[in-house]
Amino acid sequence: MAEAQRLEQDKTREQNWKRWGPYLSERQWGTVREDYSSNGDCWNYLTHDHARSKAYRWGEDGLLGYTDRECRLSFALALWNGKDPILKERLYGLTGPEGNHGEDVKEYYFYLDSTPTHSYMRGLYKYPQNEYPYEWLRTENSQRSRLQDEFELDDTGIFNNNEYFDVFVEYAKNTPDDTLILITIHNRSDKIAPLHVLPTVWNRNTWSWGSNQEGYWPKPEGSVNSQNRYLNKHKSLGNFLFAAEALENSKKTHPAVKSAEWIVTDNETNLKKLYNVENQSQHVKDGFHEYVINGRKTAVNSDRVGTKAAALHYVEVPAKSSVQIKLRLFSENSKNSEIFGSEFDRIFSERKKECKIFYDGIFPSTLTDDEKEISSQAYAGLLWSKQYYHYTIEYWLKGDPAQPTPPQERRDGRNNDWNHLFNRDVISMPDKWEYPWYAVWDLAFHCVAFSAIDIEFAKSQLGLMLREWYMHPNGALPAYEFNFGDVNPPVHAWACWRVYKASGKSGNRDTDFLARVFQKLLMNFTWWVNRKDVSGKHIFSGGFLGLDNIGVFDRSKPLPMGGYLEQADGTAWMGFYCIYMLKIALELAEKFSPIYEDIASKFFEHFINIADAMNHIGGSGLWDEESGFYYDRLKGDHGCIPLKIRSIVGVVPFFSVGILSSESMNKLKGFKKRTDWFLENRKDLASQITFLELSNESTTTERLGMLAIPNKDKIVRVLTYLLSESEFLSEFGIRSLSKFHLENPYVLNFGGEINRVDYVPGESNTPLFGGNSNWRGPIWFPMVFLLIEALQRIDHFYGGTLEVEYPTGSGTKTCVADVADKLSERLVKIFLPNKETGARPCNGGNKRFDSDPNWKNLILFYEYFHGDSGKGLGASHQTGWTGLVATCLQTLGVNRKHGSHSH
Numbered sequence: 033m034a035e036a037q038r039l040e041q042d043k044t045r046e047q048n049w050k051r052w053g054p055y056l057s058e059r060q061w062g063t064v065r066e067d068y069s070s071n072g073d074c075w076n077y078l079t080h081d082h083a084r085s086k087a088y089r090w091g092e093d094g095l096l097g098y099t100d101r102e103c104r105l106s107f108a109l110a111l112w113n114g115k116d117p118i119l120k121e122r123l124y125g126l127t128g129p130e131g132n133h134g135e136d137v138k139e140y141y142f143y144l145d146s147t148p149t150h151s152y153m154r155g156l157y158k159y160p161q162n163e164y165p166y167e168w169l170r171t172e173n174s175q176r177s178r179l180q181d182e183f184e185l186d187d188t189g190i191f192n193n194n195e196y197f198d199v200f201v202e203y204a205k206n207t208p209d210d211t212l213i214l215i216t217i218h219n220r221s222d223k224i225a226p227l228h229v230l231p232t233v234w235n236r237n238t239w240s241w242g243s244n245q246e247g248y249w250p251k252p253e254g255s256v257n258s259q260n261r262y263l264n265k266h267k268s269l270g271n272f273l274f275a276a277e278a279l280e281n282s283k284k285t286h287p288a289v290k291s292a293e294w295i296v297t298d299n300e301t302n303l304k305k306l307y308n309v310e311n312q313s314q315h316v317k318d319g320f321h322e323y324v325i326n327g328r329k330t331a332v333n334s335d336r337v338g339t340k341a342a343a344l345h346y347v348e349v350p351a352k353s354s355v356q357i358k359l360r361l362f363s364e365n366s367k368n369s370e371i372f373g374s375e376f377d378r379i380f381s382e383r384k385k386e387c388k389i390f391y392d393g394i395f396p397s398t399l400t401d402d403e404k405e406i407s408s409q410a411y412a413g414l415l416w417s418k419q420y421y422h423y424t425i426e427y428w429l430k431g432d433p434a435q436p437t438p439p440q441e442r443r444d445g446r447n448n449d450w451n452h453l454f455n456r457d458v459i460s461m462p463d464k465w466e467y468p469w470y471a472v473w474d475l476a477f478h479c480v481a482f483s484a485i486d487i488e489f490a491k492s493q494l495g496l497m498l499r500e501w502y503m504h505p506n507g508a509l510p511a512y513e514f515n516f517g518d519v520n521p522p523v524h525a526w527a528c529w530r531v532y533k534a535s536g537k538s539g540n541r542d543t544d545f546l547a548r549v550f551q552k553l554l555m556n557f558t559w560w561v562n563r564k565d566v567s568g569k570h571i572f573s574g575g576f577l578g579l580d581n582i583g584v585f586d587r588s589k590p591l592p593m594g595g596y597l598e599q600a601d602g603t604a605w606m607g608f609y610c611i612y613m614l615k616i617a618l619e620l621a622e623k624f625s626p627i628y629e630d631i632a633s634k635f636f637e638h639f640i641n642i643a644d645a646m647n648h649i650g651g652s653g654l655w656d657e658e659s660g661f662y663y664d665r666l667k668g669d670h671g672c673i674p675l676k677i678r679s680i681v682g683v684v685p686f687f688s689v690g691i692l693s694s695e696s697m698n699k700l701k702g703f704k705k706r707t708d709w710f711l712e713n714r715k716d717l718a719s720q721i722t723f724l725e726l727s728n729e730s731t732t733t734e735r736l737g738m739l740a741i742p743n744k745d746k747i748v749r750v751l752t753y754l755l756s757e758s759e760f761l762s763e764f765g766i767r768s769l770s771k772f773h774l775e776n777p778y779v780l781n782f783g784g785e786i787n788r789v790d791y792v793p794g795e796s797n798t799p800l801f802g803g804n805s806n807w808r809g810p811i812w813f814p815m816v817f818l819l820i821e822a823l824q825r826i827d828h829f830y831g832g833t834l835e836v837e838y839p840t841g842s843g844t845k846t847c848v849a850d851v852a853d854k855l856s857e858r859l860v861k862i863f864l865p866n867k868e869t870g871a872r873p874c875n876g877g878n879k880r881f882d883s884d885p886n887w888k889n890l891i892l893f894y895e896y897f898h899g900d901s902g903k904g905l906g907a908s909h910q911t912g913w914t915g916l917v918a919t920c921l922q923t924l925g926v927n928r929k930h931g932s933h934s935h
Contacts, residue, residue: 033386033389033390033393034151034386034389034390035147035148035149035151035386035387035389035390036390036393038147038149038151039148039149039486039488042149042488043488047207047208048208048209049149049150049151049205049208050101050149050150050458050489051100051101051208051209052098052099052100052101052150052205052208052209052211053098053099053101053150053153053418053458054096054097054098054146054150054153054155054415054416054417054418055098055099055100055101055103055418055419055420055458056092056093056094056097056098056099056103056106056108056419056420057091057092057093057419057420057461057464057468058093058094058095058122058123058137058464058465058468058909059093059122059123059125059137059464059465059466059468060083060088060090060091060092060093060468061078061079061080061082061083061088061093061122062074062075062078062079062080062127062135063078063090063468063469063513064423064446064447064469064513064514065089065090065091065422065423065428065469065513066078066088066089066090068431068438068439068442069439069442070439070441070442071441072442072445072446075127075128075129075130075135076127079127080122080124080125082306083121083122084118084119084121084122084317084318084321085301085302085305085306085316085317085318086301086302086306086317087237087240087299087300087301087317088236088237089237089241089432090422090423090428091103091236091419091420091421091422092106092234092236092420093108093122093468094106094107094108094109094121094122094232095108095109095110095111095120095121095122095123095141095157096108096109096141096155096156096157096201097109098153098203098211098213098361099420100269101420101458102247102268102269102420102456103236103420103422104235104236104238104249104266104268104269105233105234105235105236105252105264105266105269105272106233106234106235106236107213107231107232107233107274107361108121108232109157109199109201109215109229109230109231109232110229110230110231110232110320110342111159111197111199111227111228111229111230112227112228112230112324112325113159113160113161113162113163113197113225113226113227113228114226114227114228115161115162115163116163116164116325117163117166117325118321118325119230119320119321119324119325120159120164121232121320121321123137123139123141123465124137124138124139124164124166124169125137125138125139125465125466126138126169126170126173130170130173130174131173131182132173132174132176132177132178132180132182133178133182133795133796133906134805135466136173136182136466137465137466137907137908137909138169138184138185139157139158139185140157140158140185140186141155141156141157141158141909142155142156142409142890142891142892143155143409143412143413143415143416143417143909143911144156144409144412144890145384145387145408145412146387146411146412146415146416147383147386147387147390147415148390148415148485148486148489149205150203150205150415151204151205151383151386151387152202152203152204152205152383152384152386152387153202153203153412153415153416154200154201154202154203154412155200155201155202155416156198156199156200156201156890157199157201158191158196158197158198158199159196159197159199159227160185160190160191160195160196161195161196161197161219161221161225162190162195164190165185165188165190168188169183169185169188178795178796178797178798179797181795182795186878186880191880193221193222194220194221194222194886195220195221195225196220196221197217197218197219197220197225197227197349198217198218198220198886199215199216199217199218200214200215200216200217200218201213201214201215202214202215202216202380204379204380204382204383204384205383206362206366206368206379207366209272209362209363209365209366210360210361210362210363210366210368211360211361211362212358212359212360212376212379212380213231213358213359213360213361214356214357214358214359214380215229215231215356215357215358215359216354216355216356217229217347217349217354217355217356217357218349218353218354218886219349219350219351219352219353219354220352220886221351221352222351222352223351224348224349224350224351225348225349225351226346226347226348226349227346227347227348227349228324228344228345228346228347229344229345229346229347229357230295230320230324230342230343230344230345231276231342231343231345231357231359232320232340232341232342233262233264233274233340233341233342233361234299234339234340234341235251235252235254235264235266235299235339235340236299237299237300237339239251240300240301240312240434240435241432241433241434241435242432242433242434242435243427243432243433243434245424245427247422247456249266249267249268250267251339252264252265252266252267252339253265254296254337254338254339254340254341255296255335255336255337255338256294256296256336256337256341257273260279260280260294261273261274261275261279261280262274262275262294262296262341262343263364264339264341270363270364270365271363271364271365272361272362272363272364273360273361273362273363273364274341274343274359274360274361275359275360275361275362275371275372276292276343276345276357276358276359277357277358277359277371277372278292278343278345278357279292279293279294279343280371280372281372286347286355286356286357288347288348288349288350288353288355289345289346289347289355289357290346290347290348291345291346292343292344292345292346293343293344294336294341294342294343294344295319295320295323295332295336295341295342295344296315296332296333296336296337296338296340296341296342297315297316297317297319297320297331297332297333297338297340298313298315298316298317298319298333298338298339298340299317299339299340300312300313300315300316300317300339301316301317302316302317302318303316305318314333315331315332315333315338317340318331319331319332319340320332320340320342320344324344343359345357358372358376360372360376391404391407391408391411394407394411394484394485394922395407395408395921395922395925396921396922396925396926396928396929397925397929398925398926398928398929399921399924399925402864402865403860403864403921403925405889405891406860406863406864406891406917406918406921407917407918407921407922409890409891409893410481410891410893410911410914410915410917410918411481411485411915411918412911413893413909413911413915414460414478414481414482414485414911414912414915414918415485416464416911417460417461417462417463417464417478417909417911417912418458418459418460418461419458419459419460419461419464419468420457420458421455421456421457421458421459421461421469421470422455422456423453423455423513424453424454424455424456425447425448425450425451425452425453425454426451426452426454429442429443429447429448429451446514446515447513447515447516447517449517450504450510450516450517452500452501452504452505453501453502453510453516454501455501455502457496459475459493459496460475460478460479460482460493460912461912462474462895462907462910462912462913463895463907463908463909463910463911463912464909465907465909466895466906466907466908466909466910467512467907467910469512469513469514470497470510470512471511471512471520472497472509472510472511472512472520472524473511473520473521473523473524474814474912474913475493475494475497475527475912476494476523476524476526476527477523477527477813477814477817477912477913477916478493478912478913478915479491479493479494479527479530479531480527480530480531480916480919481912481913481915481916481918481919483530483531483534483535484534484918484919484922487531487534487535490531490534491531491535491542491545494524494527494528494531494549495545495548495549497509497510497524498524498549498552498553498556499552503552503555503556504516504517504559506559507555507556507557507558507559507560508556508559509524509556521601521605522556522557522560522605522606522608522609523605523608523818524553524556525553525557525609525612525613525616526608526609526612526818528545528546528549528550528553528612528616529546529612529615529616531545532545532546532616532619541623543619543620543623543624546616546619546620546624547620547624550613550616550617550620553613553616554613554631557609557613560606560609561606595666595667595668596667596668597664597665597666597667598654598664598665598666598667599664599681600646600654600662600663600664600681600682600684600685601664601680601681601682601684603642603645603646603654603685604646604662604684604685604687604688604741605684605687606642607639607642607643607646607685607688607741608684608687608688610635610638610639610642610688611639611688611689611690611739612690613635614632614635614636614639614690614739615690617629617631617632617635618632618696618700618703621700621703622696622699622700626700626702629700629702629703629706630702632700632703633702633703633706633707633710636703636706636707636710636739637710639688639690639739640710640714640717640718640739641717642741643688643739643740643741644716644717646662646685646741647741647742647743647746654674655746656674656676659676660746660749660750660752660753661676661678661682661749661750661753662681662682662683662684662685662742662750663675663676663677663681663682664677664681673780675778675780676778677769677773677778677789678753678759678760678769678770678772678773679768679769679770679789679807679808680766680768680769680807680812680815682750683750683754683760683766683815683819685741685742686741686742686747686750686819686822687818687819687821687822688739688740688741688822689738689739689740689822689825689826689829690738690739690740690825691736691737691738691739691825691828691829692736692737692738692739693735693736693737694735694736722737722738722740722743722744722829736829738826738829740826744834747826747834748834748836751836751840751848751851752836752837752840753770753840754766754819755836755837755838755839755840755851756839756840756841757839757840757841758771758772759771759772759840761839761840762811762858762899762900762902763858763861763900763902764811764858764859764861764862764873764897764901764902765811765813765816765855765858765859765862765897766811766815766816766819766855767791767793767809767810767811767899768807768808768809768810768811768812768815768896768899769789769791769792769807769808769809769899770791771791771793771809771899772791773789773790773791773808774790774791777789777790777791789808790808791808791809791899792806792808792809793809793810793898793899793900793901794806794809794810794898794899794903794905795905795906796808805895805896805906806896806905806906809899810896810897810898810899810905811859811862811896811897811898811899811902812896812897813859813896813913813914813916813917814913814916816855816859817859817916817919817920819855820852820855820856820920821852823848823849823851823852823855824848824849824852826848827847827848827849827852828849830847830848832847832849833847834847834848835847835848836848836851838850838851838854853923853924853927856920856921856923856924857924859917859920860917860920860921860924861873861902862874862897862902862904862917863891863893863917865882865888869882870882870883870888871883872891873897873901873902873903874891874892874894874897874902874903874904875903875904876898876901876903876904877901877903892904892908892909893908893909893910893911893914893915893917894906894907894908894910894914895907895908895910895914
C-alpha cells in the first residue's frame with residue numbers, strides 16, 4: 033500500500049513525508065499567546081478586525097491552509113465576492129464575550145479527506161455570494177440570553193436560493209517537497225457569479241522582533257521570477273517556487289478565468305492604521321485587501337518583491353457550473369518535467385485512489401457505507417486538526433527587543449510560573465478555531481483515535497507532553513494556554529497504555545516507548561499525590577477536572593463558605609491512574625526488566641488504599657448506601673455534607689477496573705510474593721479485590737483478580753441508574769447529569785446563598801467557565817467511551833455471566849459487553865442518517881443539512897451533544913475526542929465480523 037509505505041519512510045526518516053501538512057491554525061487572533069495586554073484580555077487585544085493588518089508573533093492562520101512543520105512558509109485561500117467589506121482571508125466567529133454561549137465560529141467549512149502523511153487532503157468552504165453579515169451576527173447574538181439558541185450564519189438566510197460558492201481545496205504530494213493544489217469552485221446559484229480568488233503564500237514574520245533565538249530567521253527574499261513564478265528564498269526552508277497554471281499558459285486556463293496576475297506585499301504590521309505611527313515597510317500585511325477591495329494600486333509592490341504573494345484570479349463562474357484553478361508549491365530542487373498538464377491530473381488521481389485504498393484497509397468490511405463515511409470524515413477531521421503551535425513563556429513575558437516593553441503586570445499574571453515552557457511543535461488540537469491550543473486531556477483521547485491510522489504520531493504526541501520543555505519541573509502536565517496550571521483528569525497513562533497495545537501484536541509491541549513515558553508519568557503521579565490529597569487519607573480533590581460547570585460550585589475556585597471538596601471523580605481518577613500505572617509496570621517487569629516489580633507493588637497497594645477510602649472512609653466513603661451512588665462531599669467547620677447530585681462525577685469510579693491473572697502473576701515472583709503478603713496481612717483492605725476462578729479448555733483453573741473501586745453489588749446498583757431512560761440513558765448515549773434532576777433540581781442553601789443544579793440537556797444556562805460548554809445533561813464522547821471500555825473489562829472478568837437489565841425496567845437482561853456495544857451504537861446513531869428522512873440527529877433538525885444534496889453528506893463532529901435530541905453543541909469541529917466515534921465503529925465492525933465481543 034502506497035500510504036503505508038510513506039508512513040514507514042517517514043518513520044525511518046528515509047523521506048520526510050510529514051514535513052508539510054494542514055498545520056496552519058484556523059484562528060491565531062484572540063489567543064493567549066498573541067496577547068500582550070496588562071489585564072489578560074486576549075479577545076480584545078488582537079481582534080478579527082486587527083488580524084488582516086497585524087503581523088502575528090507566534091503563528092499564522094488561514095482558510096483551509098497548508099504549511100511546513102515549522103510554519104515558515106504557508107499557503108491558504110483568500111476570497112472576495114465583490115460585496116463583502118473585507119477579504120475573506122480567515123474564518124470569522126464571535127469572541128467569548130460576544131457569544132451568548134461563549135466563542136463560536138460562524139462559518140461552514142468541512143474536513144473531508146486526509147491520509148496520515150497528508151499526501152492527499154480535501155476540504156470544503158461554503159462562501160456566500162452576498163455580503164457576509166458580520167454585524168448582524170454580532171448584534172443578534174449579543175442580544176440573546178443563555179436560554180436562547182445561538183444565531184447561526186444559516187439563520188440569516190444567506191444561503192437561500194443557493195446563492196453561494198462551494199470552494200473545494202485539494203492537496204496532493206508528488207514528493208515530500210512538491211505539493212499540487214487544486215481549487216474547484218462550484219456556483220450553486222442559477223445565475224453567473226463573479227469571484228476574486230487569491231491563492232496566497234507568505235512567510236511567517238520571524239524578523240521583526242529583534243530576537244536571535246532559535247527559529248527567528250532573517251527576512252526571506254521573495255519575488256516573481258522570469259518564468260512568472262513566485263520564488264521564495266528562506267534561510268532555513270530553502271528555495272521554493274509557487275506556480276499558477278493561469279500564469280504559466282493562458283491557453284490552458286478555464287474560460288471562466290477572466291484575468292490572473294501576481295500581487296506581492298510584505299507580511300508586516302500596518303503600524304499606521306493600527307497605531308498611527310509610520311510603517312517600517314512600504315507594503316504591509318493588508319496590502320491585498322487595499323488593492324482588491326479599495327483599488328489602491330500602490331498597496332502592492334510594483335516590482336513584485338516581498339514576503340507575501342498571491343496569484344489573483346478573477347473568475348465568472350457560470351450558473352450551476354464550476355471552475356478549477358491549478359497551483360503548485362515545490363522546492364527549487366524538484367525535478368519536474370511538467371508543472372501542470374496531464375502529469376498534474378495523473379498525480380491527483382493516483383493520490384485520491386491511494387487514500388481510498390488506505391482506509392479500505394482500515395475499516396472493517398462489516399461497516400455500512402454510511403458508517404464508513406462517518407469514520408472517513410472523523411479521521412479527516414482528526415488529521416486536519418494538527419497545528420503548528422509556538423509559545424515560549426519566558427520570551428512572551430519579557431517581550432521582544434525590537435518591540436515595546438510589555439506591561440509589568442504580566443510578570444505576575446497568566447502562566448508566570450511556567451517559565452520553562454518552550455513549545456514549537458505540530459500538535460493535535462481540539463478544534464483549530466474554537467480551541468486553537470492543545471489541551472492535554474483532550475490530546476490523550478485524540479491519540480487513542482490516531483492509533484488506528486498513525487501509531488507513530490500517537491506515540492510522539494503523548495511523549496511530547498511529558499518532555500521537560502512541556503511538563504512542569506514539579507511534575508504537572510500543561511493543561512491549556514489560558515491556565516497551564518489548571519487540573520485536567522489524569523488520563524495520560526491510560527492513553528499511553530492504549531497506544532502501546534495498538535503498537536503491535538503481543539510480543540511485538542513498543543516497550544521502549546512504554547518505558548520512556550513511564551518514567552515521566554511517575555513524576556506526574558507524584559505531583560498529584562502531593563498536591564491533591566488534602567487530608568492524606570487517599571481522598572482527592574483537584575478542581576474542575578475538565579468538567580466545567582458540573583458541580584453546584586465552581587470547583588476550580590475557593591468555596592464560598594470555606595472548607596474543601598472531597599471529590600468522587602478526583603479520587604476515582606487517581607484510582608484510574610493507579611490501575612494503568614500498575615498495568616504498565618507489570619508489562620515492563622515481564623517484557624523489559626524485573627526491577628519494575630517493586631513499583632508495580634507500590635501502585636497495587638496505592639490503588640487498594642484509594643478504593644478502600646472511596647468505599648469506607650468515615651463509614652461509607654463517598655458511596656451513599658441509601659441511594660446507591662457515589663457523591664462529592666463538602667467538608668469544613670460545618671461538618672460533612674454529601675452533595676447528592678447524580679452526575680457523571682459518580683460514574684468515574686466505574687472507570688477504575690483492572691484485571692490480574694494468575695498466569696501473569698506467576699511470571700513475576702517478586703510482585704506475587706509482595707501481593708500475597710499484603711492480602712494475607714491486610715485483610716481489612718483485601719476486600720477491595722474480587723477473585724474469580726475460571727476453568728479453561730484444558731481443565732486447568734486460572735484465578736483472576738479484579739481491581740475495581742465498585743464491587744459487584746455497587747456495579748449493578750449504579751448501572752440501574754445509568755441504564756434507565758428516565759435517568760442517564762439517552763437515545764444517543766449516557767447523559768452527563770441524570771434527567772432525574774429535571775423535576776428534582778439539586779438545591780443547596782448554605783449561609784443564605786442558594787446554589788442549584790438542574791438538568792439542562794442543551795447549551796449551558798450558567799456563566800461558569802465562560803458558559804461555552806455544559807456538563808449538566810449533554811452527552812460527552814470521552815466519558816461515555818471510558819465507560820464503554822470499563823464495561824468491556826468487567827465483562828471479561830465475569831466471562832459474560834454478569835447480566836443487567838437493559839434498559840432498566842424493560843425486563844430484558846443482557847451481559848455487560850452487550851451493554852457496551854449498545855452504548856457504542858447509540859453514540860454512532862448521533863451521526864447516522866435516518867433511513868426514512870435522511871436526517872442526522874447531530875444536525876438538530878437543520879433542513880439544509882438533512883435534505884440538500886450539497887449539504888446532507890457533510891458531517892460536523894461537535895464538542896458535545898444534546899442529552900435528549902442528539903443535536904451537536906459547542907465547538908463544531910472538535911473531531912479530536914469526538915473522533916472516537918471512528919474507534920467505536922472499529923470495535924463494532926470487528927464484533928460483527930467475529931460474532932463476539934472485542935476487548
